[in-house]
Amino acid sequence: MNTIRTLPGKAGDARSKLLDAAVTLVRKQGFSATSVDQLCTMAGVTKGAFFHHFTSKDALGAAAADHWTATSSVLFMEADYNRHEDPLDRYLGYLDFREEIATGEVAEFTCYAGTSLQECYSSSDAIRDAAYRSITGHSARLAEDLDQAIAQYGAPQGVTGMSLGLYTQTALQGAFILAKGQGDAAPVHDAIAHLRRYILLLFNRDEKLAKKEPDQ
Amino acid sequence: MNTIRTLPGKAGDARSKLLDAAVTLVRKQGFSATSVDQLCTMAGVTKGAFFHHFTSKDALGAAAADHWTATSSVLFMEADYNRHEDPLDRYLGYLDFREEIATGEVAEFTCYAGTSLQECYSSSDAIRDAAYRSITGHSARLAEDLDQAIAQYGAPQGVTGMSLGLYTQTALQGAFILAKGQGDAAPVHDAIAHLRRYILLLFNRDEKLAKKEPDQ
DNA sequence: TACAACATACCAACTGGTCGGTATGTTGTA
């Protein structure tokens, strides 16, 4: 996808510095509210460098979505939860991992793809497509484990791995919005708790869930 | 909250026309990408009128969130699903209703509060607070039915009406983002199907869910 | 009930500043 080959700290540095700056600033301020000058300042480059590497601000926004995809796919691919034998354990481990990394400032754990998709879906086809690809691609990787879990444990009619993978991202994206309202990661933890409970119930693995009886 | 008393079509019209324009344009383009001039053009008023009614663009954004709260709370309060005797049926009827109104252009069924919260949470305290209030307030009304359902049917430990109400909004907000990527309401329908399944499983009302056995 | 004093609701024109983008350098390296 990305054919650029550069030595870190040398030539080509400006491009990746601008992409990093975009991910950081857009997650905090949104795309429109982030100016080209601001991106250049944070990246430590000039406007000339910006328009040397990107034909427009939109083009940077789309490239940053691909950059985000690449960065985060490495993060999740290398995480420990992938080592579990059981596909369901891998999925549950993914949820644990997402909880772990949801700490600190809100802008640091929210999603570039979701943020820019929300804001730019109608103004820039390139950004919308790249951001949506990021989310569906991530869902597809989850779907592999979930399909295996369905084959192994069964599931209600109509439930597919991809559908559950997309729903997982849906809940996480929504949780990021609530987190922005509240100012902390609590909504992410809450959403993951519900997701976990849903999955355990779906696969009849709910023996661990303490039940409360109806009131008399 | 709002002490303005005006006759429709006469004086004071400008204010509500601007609020309507804000809801429409911000849902389509986002807050930053919508200019004051554009809002005035759509509302059919001048910039003077704008700054007569609102101290700043941010102030309009916050007022539009309150306007959104008022508008949508009427919509849901008057809907038929509220007539169900059973609290769980009321909640399930709410989900059906949300599916019904998720049609047409994406910008027409997405949420002003979620959109502006995502974009403005760090740049405007007033917008963030008003938008977050809109979502939590809506959740709180759902929570009433859900608390009654929990009292009636029981639920796993740790599951509260408010937690489920917030989670419902979480899933819907996330679904709106996916819908923006895809260009239609399918992700909303998918998310609601999962929500419905989760609730039926939670309350042991899953007899209607067709089960698929594990592969041999 | 008449009228002065004031408030509200709006308008057209304008301002200083910022925006994305461009035109034209300079410089290091192969």
Add this chain to the structure above:
DNA sequence: TACAACATACCGACCAGTTGGTATGTTGTA
């Protein structure tokens, strides 16, 4: 010496917000 990788200087368009004004109420008082 040719070209990629930058830097500098600048442009016109657009931005949120201001100004000085008018038209149409509303209200207190004699």
